[in-house]
Amino acid sequence: MNSATKGPMSDAIQQISELLRSQNTFLVLTHYRPDGDAVGSQLALLLMLKGLGKTVEAWNDDEVPTKFRFLPCSELITRPPAEPKDFDVVIAIDTSTWQRVGSAAQRIRNRKHFINIDHHVSNEKFAEINWIVPEAPAAGQIAFDLMKQGGFKLTRDIATCLFAAISTDTGSFSYSSTTAESLRAAADLVDTGINVGEICRHVYESYPYARLMLLQKALAQLQLADQKRIAYTWVTTEMFEESGAKREDTEGLIDYARAIEGVVVALLFEELTEPGKFRVSLRSKHPKVDVNSIARHFGGGGHREAAGARLSGEPREIERKVLAAVSEALAAARL
Numbered sequence: 001m002n003s004a005t006k007g008p009m010s011d012a013i014q015q016i017s018e019l020l021r022s023q024n025t026f027l028v029l030t031h032y033r034p035d036g037d038a039v040g041s042q043l044a045l046l047l048m049l050k051g052l053g054k055t056v057e058a059w060n061d062d063e064v065p066t067k068f069r070f071l072p073c074s075e076l077i078t079r080p081p082a083e084p085k086d087f088d089v090v091i092a093i094d095t096s097t098w099q100r101v102g103s104a105a106q107r108i109r110n111r112k113h114f115i116n117i118d119h120h121v122s123n124e125k126f127a128e129i130n131w132i133v134p135e136a137p138a139a140g141q142i143a144f145d146l147m148k149q150g151g152f153k154l155t156r157d158i159a160t161c162l163f164a165a166i167s168t169d170t171g172s173f174s175y176s177s178t179t180a181e182s183l184r185a186a187a188d189l190v191d192t193g194i195n196v197g198e199i200c201r202h203v204y205e206s207y208p209y210a211r212l213m214l215l216q217k218a219l220a221q222l223q224l225a226d227q228k229r230i231a232y233t234w235v236t237t238e239m240f241e242e243s244g245a246k247r248e249d250t251e252g253l254i255d256y257a258r259a260i261e262g263v264v265v266a267l268l269f270e271e272l273t274e275p276g277k278f279r280v281s282l283r284s285k286h287p288k289v290d291v292n293s294i295a296r297h298f299g300g301g302g303h304r305e306a307a308g309a310r311l312s313g314e315p316r317e318i319e320r321k322v323l324a325a326v327s328e329a330l331a332a333a334r335l
């Protein structure tokens with residue numbers, strides 16, 4: 001199923017809107033280690049359903065990152081309960097695989113309907129209703145279409161959440177994935193009376209000092225490879241301990257590597273808390289270099305211009321393998 005962002009209401013919007021109106025108990029999920037798009041989209045759906053008088057829960061294994069706690073009702077996102085629960089409708093948003101909802105998957109006993117709303121091209125279409133819009137730069141933009149075309153009330157609180165979602169996943173409306181629809185959606189959100197300056201202060205100008213200390217360490221390790229077309233660095237458990245930064249503080253660090261002139265692909269390797277496990281984030285600045293396919297090669301996925309994967313093994317070996325795959329992609333793109 002695909003979106004019709006213009007013209008008559010798409011089947012997906014119609015089908016989902018009907019369920020949102022007719023059913024009573026809802027669970028809204030997103031991926032673990034949530035980013036701005038995940039939290040913003042999850043909260044927008046939660047607020048919208050609450051506005052309809054529904055019983056709604058929102059779960060995540062990980063805490064809402066500090067800089068997103070100003071979002072309305074962020075305190076309503078809880079860890080999944082110990083005992084499984086029943087829901088009429090389970091919705092996953094911004095979640096490419098069902099595994100990425102984490103332990104929530106084991107805490108749902110019965111559900112009548114299962115909806116998957118996402119913009120990852122790698123989405124596994126794991127639900128009964130799968131509304132996947134790879135052209136949308138943020139899940140928040142799909143949620144916006146749902147509200148607008150489904151005839152739901154766009155309150156100022158919902159608009160705040162959706163603005164944070166779309167703004168963060170588009171790099172403040174700067175990535176090439178940003179469309180006219182993104183900017184029109186933003187204009188409509190601003191029309192509700194949201195305070196753009198205040199939202200952006202929270203999201204982009206409220207970093208803890210410890211994050212800067214982590215950034216300092218990561219930049220000290222920054223390296224260039226393959227004729228300076230690849231920039232990569234590491235964040236290790238030791239660097240987290242020394243800086244006092246949290247895991248969530250890695251968000252956006254890769255943008256410094258990405259922003260170097262001449263760099264086509266940026267990589268951030270992160271040592272995870274489980275021993276021998278690592279994560280690599282990938283960013284591409286060139287439309288001919290698809291980092292989603294590189295990430296998929298390592299069991300991950302994402303978008304053409306932003307993707308990630310988890311790997312096990314020895315760090316230098318992981319680094320060597322990923323760099324080789326990126327070089328191969330650069331060669332194949334004849335860059």
Ligand SMILES: [Mn+2]
Nearest residue numbers: 037094139169
């Ligand atoms: Mn997203």
